[in-house]
Amino acid sequence: MSAIEISKIVIGILILIGALLSVVSSIGLIRLPDLYNRTHAATKSATLGILAILLGAFLFFWIVDGYISARLLLGIAFVFVTAPVGGHLIGRAAYNTKVPLWEKSVQDDLKNKQKQRVEG
Amino acid sequence: MKTNDTILQTVTKVLVFVILAFSIFIFFAGHNNPGGGFIGGLITAAAIVLLMLAFDMKTVKKIIPFDYKKIIAVGLIFAVGTGVGSFFFDAPFLTHAHDYFDLWFLGKTHLATALLFDIGVYLVVVAVTLTIIQTIGEDE
Numbered sequence: 001m002s003a004i005e006i007s008k009i010v011i012g013i014l015i016l017i018g019a020l021l022s023v024v025s026s027i028g029l030i031r032l033p034d035l036y037n038r039t040h041a042a043t044k045s046a047t048l049g050i051l052a053i054l055l056g057a058f059l060f061f062w063i064v065d066g067y068i069s070a071r072l073l074l075g076i077a078f079v080f081v082t083a084p085v086g087g088h089l090i091g092r093a094a095y096n097t098k099v100p101l102w103e104k105s106v107q108d109d110l111k112n113k114q115k116q117r118v119e120g
Numbered sequence: 121m122k123t124n125d126t127i128l129q130t131v132t133k134v135l136v137f138v139i140l141a142f143s144i145f146i147f148f149a150g151h152n153n154p155g156g157g158f159i160g161g162l163i164t165a166a167a168i169v170l171l172m173l174a175f176d177m178k179t180v181k182k183i184i185p186f187d188y189k190k191i192i193a194v195g196l197i198f199a200v201g202t203g204v205g206s207f208f209f210d211a212p213f214l215t216h217a218h219d220y221f222d223l224w225f226l227g228k229t230h231l232a233t234a235l236l237f238d239i240g241v242y243l244v245v246v247a248v249t250l251t252i253i254q255t256i257g258e259d260e
Binding site (some may be wrong): 082088089 | 131135
């Protein structure tokens with residue numbers, strides 16, 4: 001097997017892993033009980049899935065076509081930085097508008113902080 | 121209530137430069153690849169809108185002290201000027217010329233007057249988008 005064939009297999013595995021992680025995160029969006037758990041599923045596994053797919057596409061264009069796409073590298077860095085921040089902002093906006101936690105949650109460390117802020 | 125926006129603001133400070141660089145890349149790529157003045161202008165406007173979201177409008181106005189309505193006028197002058205310019209060479213309106221030049225910092229470069237027209241489109245798109253968003257956002 002030539003180097004290109006081996007790298008095509010690696011690229012296929014990368015893209016399949018990315019697609020699988022995206023499916024897992026969308027199942028998580030349906031099955032998890034409250035908003036905070038869902039942002040957990042949506043930001044982490046979907047981000048990793050997208051990174052794997054973009055890396056596979058980058059390697060494909062690089063090895064098979066001989067074209068180094070700076071846009072895909074930039075996209076990898078960009079998604080890696082922005083998706084967690086988006087999840088953080090969604091979660092914080094939900095907490096500040098008093099979206100309830102799952103009824104089986106045991107600990108809410110921010111509850112007292114919220115009270116202090118209102119009093120002070 | 122004063123909110124703590126440290127994460128959003130720090131990420132914005134880094135990413136705005138990435139988005140602006142990408143918009144300029146898209147703008148110059150427009151001749152031979154997908155891209156051009158319209159989409160480049162929209163991406164630039166999106167970067168400035170991100171600044172407006174992370175900070176506030178007064179701060180953004182302080183760091184980008186342009187009157188966007190005047191930029192619309194400048195962009196239209198660019199677009200019309202490239203059209204009128206062809207009259208000086210006995211050519212019909214909006215006839216574009218292009219040639220290869222040896223620039224000392226880029227080497228052999230393909231320069232076209234379509235770029236000047238695209239600069240006009242770019243300025244108009246940026247300024248119109250930001251005018252719309254700013255006038256809606258300041259409505260108190």
